[in-house]
Amino acid sequence: MTKARQRDELLARRRTLTPAQRAEAADAIAQHVLTMPLVARARRVACYLSMPSEPGTAPLIAALHDRGVEVIVPISLADHSLDWVAHDPTAALVTTALGIPEPAGPHLGADALATCSLVIVPALAVDHAGHRLGRGAGYYDRALAGVAAPVCALVFTHELLPEVPHEPHDVPVQMAVAPSGLFRVPS
Known part of the structure; x- marks a missing residue:
């Protein structure tokens, strides 16, 4: 399957998720990330501000701020x-032409x-070898x-796949977190 076709199929499936399913997924993902020992010791974490179709990052970012990260x-x-x-939870966001929320600063x-x-x-899918689509x-x-x-990708559970199309320049992830749990890529 080509990358473009797989992207289309995954995005179509994401559109079928209800707001309640998305909120539940965001909360579960945040809990899984927050239990990682690496995160418990962290002083700085890079994350992204999720778009509506993506697994939500707001609960995770808020919890990290609450911990002083x-x-x-x-x-x-x-x-x-x-x-x-640096993310400031009180700062205004601007949505780019691509639909991505970005802060000033x-x-x-x-x-x-x-x-x-x-x-x-973010990712549309991650496979067992850590390839991120x-x-x-x-x-x-x-x-x-x-x-x-x-590097950790956030995905919905159905986006953890045996294999995704990839190219040599694609940078793999070491783990993925889905509502169902943390998945480490075997090294």
Whole structure:
């Protein structure tokens, strides 16, 4: 199956989820991430502000802030790369042309990921080998190149698959969290 076809099928299935199912998934994912020893020791975590179709990150980000963990979130740049901004829960957000919520604030630079204990990324699917199927623009693959911190994708349970199409430049994840639990990629 091609990446484009698999993306279409996964996005169609996401559209069938009710708001209650999405909220329940977001809460379960937050609980699973928060129980990770790595997160218990974290001072800074990179995460993303979820779009309505994605597994929600609001409960997770709020809980991280409550624990005193700094959360940095991505902003997209004109050159199709990502920069990072410290998340301020009281700051206004702007929705980009791609439908992605982004905060204003001082840019921390691409190297901000090097200061994170964990990098949480969106995905449409993750397979048993850690291949992540994204939306196809390559922002995260470029941002994650050379990152030493563990990378964790958030997905709905049905998006944990035996295999997803991938290419050599696709950066794998070390784990995925779904409402059903934490899944580590065998090393």
